[in-house]
Amino acid sequence: MSVLNRFTWEELLEAMEREARKRHAPVYEFKKHITTPFHSLVAVLLSSRTKDETTAAVTKRLFQRVSSPEELLALSEEELAELIYPVGFYRVKARKLRELARALIERHAGEVPRTFRELVKLPGIGRKSANVVLSHMFNEPAIAVDTHVHRISNRLGIVSTSKPEETERELHRIVPEELKSKLNRAFVAFGQVVCKPVRPLCDACPLAEACPKVGVKA
Ligand code: SF4
Helix, strand or coil: CHHCCCCHHHHHHHHHHHHHCCCCCCCHHHCCCCCCHHHHHHHHHHHHHCCHHHHHHHHHHHHCCCCHHCCCCCCCCCHHHHCCCCCCCCCHHHHHHHHHHHHHHHHHHCCCCCCHHCCCCCCCHHHHHHHHHHHHHHHCCCCCCCHHHHHHHCCCCCCCCCHHHHHHHHHHHHHHHHHHHHHHHHHHHHHHCCCCCCCCCHHHHHHHHHHCCCCCCC
């Protein structure tokens, strides 16, 4: 059984976003501070191993001071570490951010590249981060699979996979091209406030009747 027996992809993403907005998912607050591809790249690097609320507060503070790789590089590693505290591994991330800014200036004239191949060559940017930037900022049909996307796709019976890379491959096969760039945002928002990692709110979930709840303990 899969949720797709009852919902089209469009209906599914809409239902997820509607419920997540009603419940004020942190990702929407976070999104307000991210208006350029450079912001997106920096935010995605800051967000690893950090709560969304913390990343939202730090990006707001940082982006009031810094809006380009040049401005970021003008800050010392210590100043930057102070600005991004308390994100996880803030000292390591301060160093990585400076390396990222330098690479953007030296290899791409200060611009964020628009291809997966170039993005994953940047310091601190992996597969998921590259796909976030491509889908959120450039509207490319990329699918960023993080823990929310991987977990929820399996619970809903859309895929049956054990690794995020397998989930990404499967989703690419079955998600309509024009909806791929929207999938990450909808799944992340829904995963933050409804289909949470621990104790998902199945009793209040708009998908409950169509969801096989794979792996969810009663
Ligand atoms: S909250 Fe429960 S019913 Fe809703 S999608 Fe997650 S596992 Fe399915």
